[in-house]
Amino acid sequence: MSIRIRLLLSYTAMLVTTILLFIAAIFLIAIALTGDIQHVRELYTSRYAVMPLTEPEETVSVETKFLSKSSPEQLLDQQFLQELEQRLEPVKAGILVRKGTEIYYASPVLQVAGMNAALPPYEMANLHVRDILETDGHFFTYVKFDFAYTDKTEGGVYVMKEVSPYAELARSLLPVLILFLLLMLALMNGLLNFLVSRSIVLPIDRLKTAAERIRDGELDFRIESSGQDEIGQLSQTFEDMRRKLKESVELQLQYEENRKELISNISHDLRTPITSILGYVEGIRDGVADTPEKREKYLDTIARKAKGMDRLIDELFLFSRLDLGKLPFTFERIDLTAFLDDYLSERKFDLEEQGVTVLYEKAEASPAFVLADREKLRRVLANILDNSLKYMDKQERRILFRLRPEEKQVTIEISDNGPGIDPDVAPHIFDRFYRAEKSRNTETGGSGLGLAIAKQIVDEHRGSIAASSVPGEGLTIVITLPREKEEGV
Numbered sequence: 001m002s003i004r005i006r007l008l009l010s011y012t013a014m015l016v017t018t019i020l021l022f023i024a025a026i027f028l029i030a031i032a033l034t035g036d037i038q039h040v041r042e043l044y045t046s047r048y049a050v051m052p053l054t055e056p057e058e059t060v061s062v063e064t065k066f067l068s069k070s071s072p073e074q075l076l077d078q079q080f081l082q083e084l085e086q087r088l089e090p091v092k093a094g095i096l097v098r099k100g101t102e103i104y105y106a107s108p109v110l111q112v113a114g115m116n117a118a119l120p121p122y123e124m125a126n127l128h129v130r131d132i133l134e135t136d137g138h139f140f141t142y143v144k145f146d147f148a149y150t151d152k153t154e155g156g157v158y159v160m161k162e163v164s165p166y167a168e169l170a171r172s173l174l175p176v177l178i179l180f181l182l183l184m185l186a187l188m189n190g191l192l193n194f195l196v197s198r199s200i201v202l203p204i205d206r207l208k209t210a211a212e213r214i215r216d217g218e219l220d221f222r223i224e225s226s227g228q229d230e231i232g233q234l235s236q237t238f239e240d241m242r243r244k245l246k247e248s249v250e251l252q253l254q255y256e257e258n259r260k261e262l263i264s265n266i267s268h269d270l271r272t273p274i275t276s277i278l279g280y281v282e283g284i285r286d287g288v289a290d291t292p293e294k295r296e297k298y299l300d301t302i303a304r305k306a307k308g309m310d311r312l313i314d315e316l317f318l319f320s321r322l323d324l325g326k327l328p329f330t331f332e333r334i335d336l337t338a339f340l341d342d343y344l345s346e347r348k349f350d351l352e353e354q355g356v357t358v359l360y361e362k363a364e365a366s367p368a369f370v371l372a373d374r375e376k377l378r379r380v381l382a383n384i385l386d387n388s389l390k391y392m393d394k395q396e397r398r399i400l401f402r403l404r405p406e407e408k409q410v411t412i413e414i415s416d417n418g419p420g421i422d423p424d425v426a427p428h429i430f431d432r433f434y435r436a437e438k439s440r441n442t443e444t445g446g447s448g449l450g451l452a453i454a455k456q457i458v459d460e461h462r463g464s465i466a467a468s469s470v471p472g473e474g475l476t477i478v479i480t481l482p483r484e485k486e487e488g489v
Ligand SMILES: Nc1ncnc2c1ncn2[C@@H]1O[C@H](COP(=O)(O)OP(=O)(O)OP(=O)(O)O)[C@@H](O)[C@H]1O
Pocket: 315, 383, 387, 388, 389, 391, 416, 418, 419, 420, 421, 429, 430, 434, 435, 436, 437, 445, 446, 447, 448, 449, 450, 451, 452, 475
C-alpha cells in the first residue's frame, strides 16, 4: 500500500471515529437528560410542546377550556373575548375563536394573512393541543381546545403567541446544517491529506528519482533538499552521498589516467636508450666502427646508455616502493643544524671542484631537532643538488643553503642561480615523470623522478616541500619538517 493511500485511510478513519463518537456523545447526553431513546426523538419532533406556558396563557387557556365545555356560546361574546385579550397583552399573546370554517374572532396580534388556512383541522378528542403553525412568514405557538357549539357547529379556541422565525428556521434547517458540517469535515480531510502527502510523498518521489539516476551512473546533478525536517535531512544526506561518489569516481579516473601516463613514460624512457644501444651494437657488427678509436667511442656510448637505464630502473624501483609504502623508514631524533653542517662539509669539496660556490646561512646555532631518517634525508638533498648542477646555465655557479628553525617547524631553503622555471609549473615539478621541457631529451634531463622521490620522502616525514622561482634567476626549494621539542622539555 502506498504512503498516499495509507495517509488517506488513516485520515478517513480518524474522521469517521470522530463523527461516530460525536453522535454517540450527543445521544448519551440526551438519554441521560430525558430518560430513554423515545424521548430523544420526541425532544426534536415535539417542537415547543416542552416549552412551559406563561402564567396568563395558562389561566386563559384553562378558563376557555372550561367555558367551551360548560357554556360555549359565551366564547362568542366580543366583550368577554376583549377582556381575555387584555390579560394576554403583557405576554404578547392573543386569543382566536373559530366557528365552523371561519375565524369568529382574532386579537389584532393574530390578524395575519392566511391564518384560517394554517389552523389545524378540528380534532374533538383534543389529543394534540399544543403545537406551532406558520403563515405568511410568521411562526405562532398555540394551545387550543376544540369543542361543539350548542347548534352542533364545530368550534375551537386558541391562545396564541408569535415566536421568533430564526429559532424555528434553525430548528427546521438543523439536518441540513449537520450535513453541511459533515461535508466541511470531509473537505478538510481531503485538503489535509493532500497537503501532508504533498509534503511527504513528493520529496520521497524526488529522492527515488535521484537514487535511480545515481544507480544508472548519472552523478552530475544536484538533489535539492526541501527543508529542515527528516525528509530534508535525508535529501541532504543523499546529496552528500552523490557528491562523495562523484569525487571518488573522478579520483578513480584520475588514477587510471596516471597509470596510463606512467606506463607510457616508462616505455618511452626505456625504449630510447635501448634503441640507441641496439644502433651502436649494429654499427660495431656491420663494421661501421672500423677503427679502434671509433669502436671505443661506440662502446663508451653503449656503457653510458646502459648506466642511465640502470639508474632509471633503480629510481623507478625506489619510487614504486615509496609509492606502495613498502620502503622501511628508521626515524630518529636528529639535530638538523648538525646534520646539514655534516652533509655540506662532506659535499663541499666535490661541489667546489665543479666550480660551485656553496653558501650556508643559519639563523641560530642552537640545535633544531626533528624526527628523520638520515639516509632518506640525504637522498632528498642529493636529488635537489643534482638538479641545481644539472640545469645550471651560468658561468658563476652559486647554491645557497638556509636553515630557519621556527617554533613548530624547521625550514631548509636551497636556492640556485640557474635558469629557474615558469612559476606556473612550480607545483608540478614534484609530479612523477614531470619535466619542464617536454622533449624528454636524455642529454639535458633525467626521467622526472628525482623530485617526486624527494616529495614522497618528505611526506613520509609529515613535512612539506614546495618550489618558487624567478625565471632566469634561479629556483628555490623549501622543505619544512615538524620540529621536535628540545631535550628535557
Ligand atoms: N634547479 C632547477 N632548475 C631548473 N629546473 C629544475 C630544477 N630542478 C628541477 N627542475 C625542473 O623540474 C623537473 C623535474 O625535476 P626532477 O628532479 O623530478 O626530474 P629530472 O631531474 O628531470 O630527472 P631525474 O631527477 O629523475 O634524473 C626537471 O625536469 C626540470 O625541468
